[in-house]
Amino acid sequence: MLSRVANSLYWMSRYIERAENIARIVDVNLQMLLDLRNLDEERLAQHWLPIVETTGDETQFFQLHKKATGQAVTEFLVFQTENPNSLVSAICQARENARMIRDQITIEFWEELNRLYWFVKTPEARRIWKESPSEFFQQVKNSSLHLIGLGYATLLRNEGWWFVQIGKFLERADKTSRILDLRSGALPEKGAPEAAGQPEALEWSAILHSCSAWDAYKTLHGAEVHPRGVVEFLLFNDDFPRSARFCVGQLNHALRRISGVPDGRFCNDAEKLAGRLVAELQFSTVDEIFGRGLHLYLDQLQSKLNDIGAALFDAYIFQQFNNLEDEIMVQQEEQQQQSRTIRKTHL
């Protein structure tokens, strides 16, 4: 498979997953506000600012907006194309990558992604969003889930497929950890949290809803929402397809399907780092994490995920790539040498 193609498949998949997760985050937060009364401006800013921080673009946000009001934050996260990580930007990027590898994906997959692109680009999308943000986010989420389903049902299980999986699970693990991080500020810096009061419980429930984890959590833990339970569930659950452990496990598996190297061994840094992270997520407890501080732990988790992404790039995408000037020079040297040998043989 062409390295460029692998790269585009990976990013296409990451951006689709990113768009879906932004929809999840913003949707849940808007709904949560409906449950909280009497919020003054400061409380509102306290609510919205962590969401901007979650996507990691705080500086840019304040270049474009004065205050972290609900409207400014949602505009920034959803529609603003100046923000390269906004929902609309992510969909544009996903489609742009798909366009470059149009021959590698099925017509069904392409048409759905293209449809989503034209949907968010129309005034109709904004109208729906104004009338009912939930409806808008629902459409984006559905489209993303539809794409995942189309992928499972129509894409060839070749090397490219595993790059798609890696992009998806890397992004999902990262976003789950960032969603969880939304509440880490409310916890004691170190040590296990107390049972949550009513407003806090609502916010922790919102976290579960963001990850479509509400029903699964209830099955395991009952209706009472405890911060400790939520953290454990979203980080360490073996079977929930959005938990960090599950995602990193899948990511590790996909890496090995590309190289053919079995578990417990590695042939490049991406596999080494992914293997380590799997082990860490398998052999850690939630109490250890609270002992070190949740925020710190999540921060480190995110940078480990970044390292895996960078190592993947080194291993498969950019090997032996000269810039154009160097390449021209290499060619000229080669051709000159050759004409010299030819001349010699003629003598």
Added chain:
Amino acid sequence: MPTKPKTQPIKRLLSHYEPSGFFDEMLDGEGRIRPHYRQFQELFQTLTTREFEHKRQSIDLAFLRQGITFNVYGNSAGAEKIFPFDLLPRVIPAGEWEMLERGLAQRITALNLFLRDIYHEQKILRDGVIPPSYVLTGKHFRREFVNFNVPKDIYIHICGTDLIRDNKGQYLVLEDNGRCPSGVSYVLENRRAMKRAFPAMFEGIGVQPVEHYPQELLKMLHHIAPAGVADPTIVLLTPGAYNSAYFEHTYLARQMGIEIVEGRDLVVRDARVFMRTTKGLQPVHVIYRRIDDDFLDPTVFRRDSLLGVPGIVHAYRAGNVSLANSIGTGIADDKVMYYFVPRMIKYYLDQEPLLANVPTYLASEAEDQKYILENLDQLVVKAANESGGYGMLMGPKATRAEIAAFRKKIEAEPRNYIAQPMISLSRHPTCVDDDNYFEGRHIDLRPYIIYGEKIAIVPGGLTRVALRKGSLVVNSSQGGGSKDTWVLYGDE
């Protein structure tokens, strides 16, 4: 403005349509439907206006959804348009097509012999059939490739020849596109859309298929593989996702099941071409390139080209990789060479041309130049090496200032200009507004000729239509659209 009654579209078409003054493809001089359109008419008249409208909208939407679009240059990124599609098909009877097929085959054979000759012995120049200076000073004559042997002696592997019909209905060749002709994907997609919208018509009428084009193309690419390579790796080289024909590139690559690569995916080592893959470098043997000569290799042609592959020409010369089309075919697209094609046919094949040229005057011949300059307001003047409807003067429609400007250009560089009388292109009923109202619009035809072990031409080609009223310019970049082209199994 004529009234628009709510009847079936075909009845309205006949009651308001005025074919006067031009050759109309569907109606004869008395306004009767021509025999080869009768079956279509019978089926089409069962449609109500509403059904027609519904089919039209669903096809447009399908094209947008599938991303069957072209990019508009000089516009911000993401400026994509669908190539407007008109539902009324252009119909060609079998007998007429056979004549065209023979004429096109004759023409490409002569062109390939001409290219082989001017890059080797140059007999046609020595025998005085074509003045040598016309070839040797041609902008796209690649003297570096004189005495170079291209695989199987084929220069033009894919040719898109533009045909028009004059006011008597005679077919004329307008130009040959022997470099990277585009548009064939629309032939295939238009057919697919029409089959979806009107399945019963295809059953009833009997239309020759076009779907085998990608197989014919792939067969040809296999045929030209370097000697000794049994199972060649074939790729399509595209300038990238921002090229106006990118959709077509991915489409053809997918249909042929070959890899689509950009310049940066390829690398040359030891005069061999490789592609960068996740498993390292892999050899490439045949390249269907959709990049012009000028941009192909920055070590040989334009140094500032970011699209090309440094060293690829070296590998080509070494015989380790084959290119389609070959380097140096641009000289055959030169409009001055076009003038000589009938003579080439006579010289190399000793045959009379089956397809006539449009009468052409060369500005570099004294007598012709005099005529051109005296009749600038009557003629169409074209730059010898421009395409896409650019660099031309439409005399009858031009302002005085435009004519004066062209006069200067012609006098300064006569070698670069030719002139032709204004040909009134044939017209075809075409849906012209949202109320499904029909008017005659000018059309042309671009068949795609593949020259491999044999010559293969899929029946029909791309019918382009100038959607602006009275316009003769059919290019997609200038308000053109397209129609499906039906070649019948019989003559009715």
